[in-house]
Amino acid sequence: MSQLDARLAELGLEVPATSKPVAAYLPAVTSGNLVYTSGQLPMVDGALPATGKVGASVSPEDAQRFARQCVLNSLAAARTAIGSLDRITRVVKVVGFVASDPSFTGQPAVINGASELLQEIFGEAGQHARSAVGVAVLPLDAPVEIEFVFEFA
Template identity: 45%
Template sequence: MISGGQSMHYEEKLAERGLKLPSQINKRIFESGMRTGNLIFTSGNAAKVDGVLKYKGIVGDNVSMEEAHDAAKIAFVNCLATVREMTGSLSSIKKFVNVKGYVASTPGFSEQPEVMNEVSKLINEVFGDVGKHSRVAIGAASLPGGTPVEVEIIVEV
């Protein structure tokens, strides 16, 4: 495929799953992503749609597992938007290196990996072999702005 064609393919696969990459507007005092050599490290992204948190709260308390799954996928797609903004196209991704997921959860909640499995499944479905990755799923007492899930990624371009 021509450059950009694969990216549209990736974006079409995301759209088939009801997910659309937003336009990124960095209103932070730090960068949305940093590139060093052939790696891009995204900053943590919340489950924001049009700049507004779709879910707010703690998994295992006032956020259901289904909502946590959705929040994780939204946060991940926001990471992809940063990569697209930095490179011009998702076709620039040669390899997913690492995915980190932070889940605001109650002290007794131990299914953070299950929350992040939705992101791993999505990456594998959309990106195939390019999507094979290592991963971390961490529980936290709370996360910035009240988001139930925050995701960051490292990709090779």
């Protein structure tokens, strides 16, 4: 068991298999010592746990939980690209998109679900630059989509 897998197990989490792309793209690519993930939806066993807009049919608390699932899915994509999650040395950037009801303004709190989990997993190396953006709609009517940039050795 890798060091990161042991940390995830300690947190009661498991990295799933890499989700199959829903269009014409790769789940992750590397350039130099960075791995860029495609936008990760909160897929669980190949399906979205919920659809709709945050602040309307999806609660902010559920959306925050879905943001955590996006982290696990991003780690699966990164593992596919670089072979081992133990190679990740830093979380560089997180860009979160939240399908939002027009009156909803809590996008940063939703994406905190991902940011806080990354810090739980990676400690100080999990601190990162970030954007949290509200959008009208996401693929498959997902409530949350997040892309990640990891540094690796």
